[in-house]
Amino acid sequence: xxxxxxxxxxxxxxxxxxxxxxxxxxxxxxxxxxxxxxxxxxxxxxxxxxxxxxxxxxxxxxxxxxxxxxxxxxxxxxxxxxxxxxxxxxxxxxxxxxxxxxxxxxxxxxxxxxxxxxxxxxxxxxxxxxxxxxxxxxxxxxxxxxxxxxxxxxxxx
Amino acid sequence: xxxxxxxxxxxxxxxxxxxxxxxxxxxxxxxxxxxxxxxxxxxxxxxxxxxxxxxxxxxxxxxxxxxxxxxxxxxxxxxxxxxxxxxxxxxxxxxxxxxxxxxxxxxxxxxxxxxxxxxxxxxxxxxxxxxxxxxxxxxxxxxxxxxxxxxxxxxxxxxxxxxxxxxxxxxxxxxxxxxxxxxxxxxxxxxxxxxxxxxxxxxxxxxxxxxxxxxxxxxxxxxxxxxxxxxxxxxxxxxxxxxxxxxxxxxxxxxxxxxxxxxxxxxxxxxxxxxxxxxxxxxxxxxxxxxxxxxxxxxxxxxxxxxxxxxxxxxxxxxxxxxxxxxxxxxxxxxxxxxxxxxxxxxxxxxxxxxxxxxxxxxxxxxxxxxxxxxxxxxxxxxxxxxxxxxx
Numbered sequence: 001x002x003x004x005x006x007x008x009x010x011x012x013x014x015x016x017x018x019x020x021x022x023x024x025x026x027x028x029x030x031x032x033x034x035x036x037x038x039x040x041x042x043x044x045x046x047x048x049x050x051x052x053x054x055x056x057x058x059x060x061x062x063x064x065x066x067x068x069x070x071x072x073x074x075x076x077x078x079x080x081x082x083x084x085x086x087x088x089x090x091x092x093x094x095x096x097x098x099x100x101x102x103x104x105x106x107x108x109x110x111x112x113x114x115x116x117x118x119x120x121x122x123x124x125x126x127x128x129x130x131x132x133x134x135x136x137x138x139x140x141x142x143x144x145x146x147x148x149x150x151x152x153x154x155x156x157x
Numbered sequence: 158x159x160x161x162x163x164x165x166x167x168x169x170x171x172x173x174x175x176x177x178x179x180x181x182x183x184x185x186x187x188x189x190x191x192x193x194x195x196x197x198x199x200x201x202x203x204x205x206x207x208x209x210x211x212x213x214x215x216x217x218x219x220x221x222x223x224x225x226x227x228x229x230x231x232x233x234x235x236x237x238x239x240x241x242x243x244x245x246x247x248x249x250x251x252x253x254x255x256x257x258x259x260x261x262x263x264x265x266x267x268x269x270x271x272x273x274x275x276x277x278x279x280x281x282x283x284x285x286x287x288x289x290x291x292x293x294x295x296x297x298x299x300x301x302x303x304x305x306x307x308x309x310x311x312x313x314x315x316x317x318x319x320x321x322x323x324x325x326x327x328x329x330x331x332x333x334x335x336x337x338x339x340x341x342x343x344x345x346x347x348x349x350x351x352x353x354x355x356x357x358x359x360x361x362x363x364x365x366x367x368x369x370x371x372x373x374x375x376x377x378x379x380x381x382x383x384x385x386x387x388x389x390x391x392x393x394x395x396x397x398x399x400x401x402x403x404x405x406x407x408x409x410x411x412x413x414x415x416x417x418x419x420x421x422x423x424x425x426x427x428x429x430x431x432x433x434x435x436x437x438x439x440x441x442x443x444x445x446x447x448x449x450x451x452x453x454x455x456x457x458x459x460x461x462x463x464x465x466x467x468x469x470x471x472x473x474x475x476x477x478x479x480x481x482x483x484x485x486x487x488x489x490x491x492x493x494x495x496x497x498x499x500x501x502x503x504x505x506x507x508x509x510x511x512x513x514x515x516x517x518x519x520x521x522x523x524x525x526x527x528x529x530x531x532x533x534x535x536x537x538x539x540x541x542x543x544x545x546x547x548x549x
Contacts, residue, residue: 017290017294019285019286020282020285021214021217021276021283022276022277022278023216023217023275023276023277024274024275024277025180025217025275026177026178026179026180026275027180028178028179028180028183029178029179029183030183031180032178061179061183061186062183062186062190062228064227064228064232065200065232065233066199066200067186067189067190067193067199067200067230
């Protein structure tokens with residue numbers, strides 16, 4: 001019958017294939033400035049739209065709301081507030097994560113947008129919306145100009 | 158048809174380049190902003206956004222329509238992305254037209270973007286997985302190879318020579334020398350240059366093919382009653398058409414693009430064009446390869462089968478000829494960021510029909526132009542006809 005399930009894939013003429021994709025991404029002119037400041041000086045920069053009264057982090061080239069070019073760069077953080085958090089128990093392949101991993105949305109002080117990042121150094125029970133956190137940067141020699149130059153966020157103070 | 162009439166009222170494009178520093182969304186923003194500025198509008202005037210983009214694999218973002226949306230002015234607006242392979246850029250004609258003609262939107266921003274340089278090491282590899290995984294992928298085909306088969310079939314069916322075809326590359330690359338956004342304009346290129354270029358897959362040589370490119374193009378479309386308030390020279394959408402041949406590319410007529418003819422007939426009927434060779438004054442057919450311009454002129458019924466090379470040799474298709482073809486410089490000269498290249502052709506008609514094409518301007522006062530693109534696995538034809546006369 002059509003669509004009868006088979007439990008014996010090896011009995012069929014089946015094989016494994018892949019769709020290989022390698023991309024070389026650029027960060028763009030705004031990204032160059034943002035990631036260079038993070039790599040060289042452990043500073044987090046946003047761009048401000050005066051018309052919309054918004055500060056975007058990472059700094060962007062244009063305002064998505066009014067389409068103005070953004071040239072007003074401003075430093076934000078490194079402290080901020082947890083806006084959302086989850087405790088991840090299984091990895092992408094379904095294997096148990098021990099200990100579990102905390103992933104959070106962080107609104108840095110001075111920013112109107114949030115960053116998605118790891119949260120560490122806090123008990124699961126204390127990982128709550130509203131928690132004050134700060135960016136933990138990798139050491140200068142380990143920074144590459146990547147969002148992972150912030151290794152994680154940790155409780156502030 | 159009880160639909161509203163629709164006009165193009167603004168257009169903008171980035172330079173087409175080999176490796177853009179800008180991100181795809183930044184490219185889209187540059188073109189979109191230019192298009193809005195060109196007609197004095199802001200995002201507040203835009204009701205909906207139409208995005209066209211080819212394989213996600215190029216930019217390396219699965220969900221490219223959503224990814225491009227902020228650069229395309231779609232924040233907080235209804236947005237729709239279309240994708241019919243290389244045909245997408247000209248398909249944005251019907252896509253945008255539908256949005257406005259239906260009465261849903263008075264003004265739409267229509268945006269095409271492609272950043273092919275992201276794909277590493279070469280964008281051709283993105284095409285490995287468009288083929289049937291059972292019968293074709295084990296043979297590792299790529300687009301150059303299958304178009305080499307088509308080009309050879311076209312040549313042998315009609316007795317066309319490589320030299321006949323090379324004239325198209327020369328014409329378009331020379332035309333592109335007058336385009337400020339072009340990446341391969343060559344004012345002094347010769348047929349010998351094309352015939353002496355590297356052989357990729359016979360009969361396709363390096364200069365028979367358009368380059369891998371990055372770029373973006375945007376146009377603004379508006380409804381009757383609104384368009385006339387935005388500009389005193391709206392360029393009207395007179396006809397749109399599209400058509401798909403069998404999904405089995407191997408079983409198609411390789412010497413004649415039936416699907417282009419069907420798309421053209423749909424657009425001609427809507428535009429009321431009965432004698433296209435007299436009524437189309439400027440043509441931007443899809444020319445990713447030089448033979449494709451000829452192939453497509455025949456499918457568009459603008460040349461007899463196998464006779465388009467003669468029109469080229471006689472100068473009919475030159476910028477100052479009786480029927481200028483690819484006065485922009487086309488994909489061969491301006492560049493080929495897939496979807497953006499298609500919409501560039503629509504934008505070129507807009508500029509030509511308004512007399513704003515600068516050094517590229519065709520002589521006389523053209524009243525109607527046709528843009529066409531082709532794509533998917535060489536099986537889709539898309540056509541947009543623009544004109545200075547408001548459709549009755």
